[in-house]
Amino acid sequence: DAQNAFKVRISIKTALGDNAYAWDANEEYLFKAMVAFAMRRYSSKSTTQISNVLLCNVTDRVSFWFVVTDSSKNVSTVPGSEVEAAIRMNRNRINSAFLLSDKTLQFLKITSTLSPPVEPSTPVWLIVFGVVLCLIVAGIVFLIVSGIQKHKKKNKESTERENLEEKVEVTLENGIPCEALDLKAGHINGVFAADDERFTSL
Amino acid sequence: LSATPEIPKEDGRPKWDNKFQYILSCIGFAVGLGNVWRFPYLCQIHGGGAFLIPYFIALLFEGIPLLHLELALGQCLRKGSIGAWNTISPYLGGVGVGSWVVSVLVSLYYNTVLTWVMWYFINSFQEPLPWSVCPLNENRTGFNEECYESTAVNYFWYRKTLNITPDIAESGTLQWWLILCLATCWAVVYLCTIRGIETTGKAIYVTAIFPYLVLTIFLIQGLTLPGATDGLIYLFTPNLNTLKNPRVWLDAATQIFFSLSLAFGGLIAFASYNPTKNDCEKDAVTVAIVNSMTSLYASIPVFSVLGFKATTAYWDCLDRNILSIINEFDLPEESIMRQNYTSWISFLNSSYPEKIAGLKLKSCNLQEFLDQSVSGTGLAFIVFTQAIILMPGSQAWAILFFIMLFSLGLSSMFGNIEGVFTPLLELQIIPKSAPKELLSGIICLISFLIALCFTLRSGSYWIDIFDRYAGSVPLLVIAFFEVIGVVYVYKIKRFSKDVEWMTGRKLNLYWHIMWRFISPLLLLTVFMAFVTLQMQKPPSYTAWNPKYEGFPMKEEKVYPPWVQAICVLLAVLPCVCVPLVALFHLVKQKRRSKDPSFVPQEVFSCQGANS
Numbered sequence: 070d071a072q073n074a075f076k077v078r079i080s081i082k083t084a085l086g087d088n089a090y091a092w093d094a095n096e097e098y099l100f101k102a103m104v105a106f107a108m109r110r111y112s113s114k115s116t117t118q119i120s121n122v123l124l125c126n127v128t129d130r131v132s133f134w135f136v137v138t139d140s141s142k143n144v145s146t147v148p149g150s151e152v153e154a155a156i157r158m159n160r161n162r163i164n165s166a167f168l169l170s171d172k173t174l175q176f177l178k179i180t181s182t183l184s185p186p187v188e189p190s191t192p193v194w195l196i197v198f199g200v201v202l203c204l205i206v207a208g209i210v211f212l213i214v215s216g217i218q219k220h221k222k223k224n225k226e227s228t229e230r231e232n233l234e235e236k237v238e239v240t241l242e243n244g245i246p247c248e249a250l251d252l253k254a255g256h257i258n259g260v261f262a263a264d265d266e267r268f269t270s271l
Numbered sequence: 272l273s274a275t276p277e278i279p280k281e282d283g284r285p286k287w288d289n290k291f292q293y294i295l296s297c298i299g300f301a302v303g304l305g306n307v308w309r310f311p312y313l314c315q316i317h318g319g320g321a322f323l324i325p326y327f328i329a330l331l332f333e334g335i336p337l338l339h340l341e342l343a344l345g346q347c348l349r350k351g352s353i354g355a356w357n358t359i360s361p362y363l364g365g366v367g368v369g370s371w372v373v374s375v376l377v378s379l380y381y382n383t384v385l386t387w388v389m390w391y392f393i394n395s396f397q398e399p400l401p402w403s404v405c406p407l408n409e410n411r412t413g414f415n416e417e418c419y420e421s422t423a424v425n426y427f428w429y430r431k432t433l434n435i436t437p438d439i440a441e442s443g444t445l446q447w448w449l450i451l452c453l454a455t456c457w458a459v460v461y462l463c464t465i466r467g468i469e470t471t472g473k474a475i476y477v478t479a480i481f482p483y484l485v486l487t488i489f490l491i492q493g494l495t496l497p498g499a500t501d502g503l504i505y506l507f508t509p510n511l512n513t514l515k516n517p518r519v520w521l522d523a524a525t526q527i528f529f530s531l532s533l534a535f536g537g538l539i540a541f542a543s544y545n546p547t548k549n550d551c552e553k554d555a556v557t558v559a560i561v562n563s564m565t566s567l568y569a570s571i572p573v574f575s576v577l578g579f580k581a582t583t584a585y586w587d588c589l590d591r592n593i594l595s596i597i598n599e600f601d602l603p604e605e606s607i608m609r610q611n612y613t614s615w616i617s618f619l620n621s622s623y624p625e626k627i628a629g630l631k632l633k634s635c636n637l638q639e640f641l642d643q644s645v646s647g648t649g650l651a652f653i654v655f656t657q658a659i660i661l662m663p664g665s666q667a668w669a670i671l672f673f674i675m676l677f678s679l680g681l682s683s684m685f686g687n688i689e690g691v692f693t694p695l696l697e698l699q700i701i702p703k704s705a706p707k708e709l710l711s712g713i714i715c716l717i718s719f720l721i722a723l724c725f726t727l728r729s730g731s732y733w734i735d736i737f738d739r740y741a742g743s744v745p746l747l748v749i750a751f752f753e754v755i756g757v758v759y760v761y762k763i764k765r766f767s768k769d770v771e772w773m774t775g776r777k778l779n780l781y782w783h784i785m786w787r788f789i790s791p792l793l794l795l796t797v798f799m800a801f802v803t804l805q806m807q808k809p810p811s812y813t814a815w816n817p818k819y820e821g822f823p824m825k826e827e828k829v830y831p832p833w834v835q836a837i838c839v840l841l842a843v844l845p846c847v848c849v850p851l852v853a854l855f856h857l858v859k860q861k862r863r864s865k866d867p868s869f870v871p872q873e874v875f876s877c878q879g880a881n882s
Contacts, residue, residue, distance in 0.1 A: 128601035
């Protein structure tokens with residue numbers, strides 16, 4: 070009956086490490102119960118008993134073979150496809166009963182449907198990208214604006230300086246510095262230098 | 272909007288805020304991605320510690336003299352590459368133009384490498400990391416086939432990032448996510464180079480210093496990983512026999528040369544913003560030594576991590592074998608451990624040889640895993656990312672690693688862009704009243720548009736071509752003409768007087784010997800050897816082809832003729848500028864000499880320009 074029998078491989082130590090429990094007759098009983106439960110749920114008829122599940126060839130690995138018999142149809146085994154479908158439907162219940170996962174509680178002929186990874190609605194990288202881009206654009210705008218402001222200030226300063234230079238130039242162009250003419254002291258004429266006490270102060 | 276600060280100097284040239292900024296910029300330019308992913312690889316394949324011998328000899332005879340030459344040139348002439356060479360002799364103006372062309376070509380593809388780094392960076396914020404798991408296939412019974420046959424890391428790089436085609440002739444379409452990242456990278460470059468050295472000088476404090484911090488963190492973490500010591504021992508164990516192979520010497524010479532970013536014109540541009548009375552000799556020695564020390568310093572965490580990865584792969588191999596044996600013989604779990612694996616195997620082999628043969632166990636050899644050497648993008652995006660998955664807190668490590676790579680590349684980009692920007696500014700392509708920001712904006716925009724072709728599906732093949740042909744041979748040629756031009760056209764006597772005036776002390780005999788004889792000779796030898804080696808076999812590349820029989824090994828293909836023509840064009844274009852400009856000027860001179868009002872060009876000297 071190899072067609073309807075399934076090999077099971079259990080790796081308790083890999084899954085639980087220090088919290089591993091030993092595989093003994095009680096665990097086997099639980100296993101039979103879980104398979105019976107799976108069959109009942111799948112076919113929705115309450116005829117499968119724990120005694121219908123037969124285990125054999127239990128090794129130290131831990132691995133064993135099991136078949137599910139059908140008591141209503143004199144000692145024949147339930148077709149493998151039904152068992153497979155039942156196990157598939159209740160896989161996580163069976164796994165959690167033993168604190169194991171799909172990898173550590175292997176039904177060798179039954180491939181498990183892998184769950185897709187959780188994908189958020191917006192890919193995360195787009196969010197990060199948006200943040201980075203906003204920062205950069207803000208930086209560029211800031212630098213350009215500050216550059217324009219500096220340029221305006223420099224223009225204002227340079228026009229002021231130009232006006233000042235013009236005035237200075239004009240006064241110089243006459244040959245005689247205007248300041249000299251404006252100076253209260255003026256050019257001191259040596260002839261009158263001795264008598265400057267007699268001049269009234271301006 | 273030229274934004275040049277008010278300075279007492281007559282020429283209104285921008286200048287560095289302080290000497291440290293200048294040194295840091297030169298170091299940042301020299302220290303780039305190659306220090307992290309090329310030097311450790313060369314050390315590994317060329318006999319570990321023994322490679323340091325040809326490396327330091329090349330540094331002494333080639334690296335430092337050429338570096339000093341470029342810095343002294345820029346500082347003395349106070350112009351970018353094109354202007355500087357035009358001043359030395361109009362016949363040598365082509366050297367400057369060649370440098371400029373190389374800087375343009377390299378800027379284009381270098382920023383695309385940074386695009387990939389940025390893509391990995393923004394993908395590092397997820398849990399789990401996207402390159403650690405394979406996506407499922409359509410009916411969700413297993414993993415995607417391409418991913419399953421190679422590894423999740425390979426799949427993420429070749430499919431999710433590059434979406435690579437199996438052949439360079441198939442260009443495919445533009446990849447929109449890479450376009451977004453490329454735009455961001457060019458925006459970052461624009462942000463930092465917007466006003467020339469005024470802005471890069473501020474940015475360099477971060478981008479040049481940050482990588483050292485991260486390398487130190489990785490060093491500390493790397494040394495605590497299991498298997499790190501194996502990696503380090505493997506790296507540094509000297510194998511002096513490799514020194515007999517001339518290939519080793521060639522690789523050392525080219526590595527020093529490209530690592531110091533010589534002949535790009537960027538160093539000349541940086542030095543031109545210095546005050547003329549500056550000790551360029553000390554600067555050159557400092558920058559060269561810091562660059563080499565950084566390479567050495569970077570190889571320690573790289574090899575710790577590689578040793579960790581090899582050890583983990585070895586343990587995985589053992590574990591897989593152990594699992595198959597346990598399953599086959601139905602032995603209890605944990606009966607065979609890694610330690611007693613070999614004794615168990617020999618026992619089982621003697622008792623049940625057919626069963627063991629039927630299992631098809633892979634032979635696990637730690638040395639084999641250590642021997643798998645990778646360099647370049649493979650090291651960063653495949654090997655290192657795989658190692659990061661195995662570390663606790665992978666997101667943080669991934670983020671740190673990619674920011675470090677980005678800073679390293681960005682500081683080198685500053686030098687490249689400066690090599691493009693300064694000559695254009697001096698040639699007055701845009702009117703003087705127009706702001707500097709406009710010129711840098713135009714440069715970045717045009718570069719972005721051209722670099723869009725690297726975001727095609729075959730883009731990474733093209734980047735390999737640019738790296739191999741535009742960023743190698745032309746630099747050797749230009750550097751050779753630089754040395755010859757300064758020593759024999761400008762005349763070494765004049766130059767040594769200029770350097771004396773700048774540094775304040777007489778030029779050492781070492782520099783005379785190097786500049787006059789040894790460096791040009793060495794450059795010529797390296798150039799000949801390099802070209803000969805390239806010509807020995809037809810240029811080929813390795814393609815990622817999921818339909819190849821040997822997949823996941825890469826398929827070796829030969830470049831089609833039109834691609835080979837482009838390779839030759841890339842290598843020849845900058846070199847041909849030198850004779851072309853000389854010819855152009857010769858023709859102009861001949862015409863001008865017939866003109867009676869012709870005045871011969873004044874003889875230029877460093878001191879004359881600044882007295």
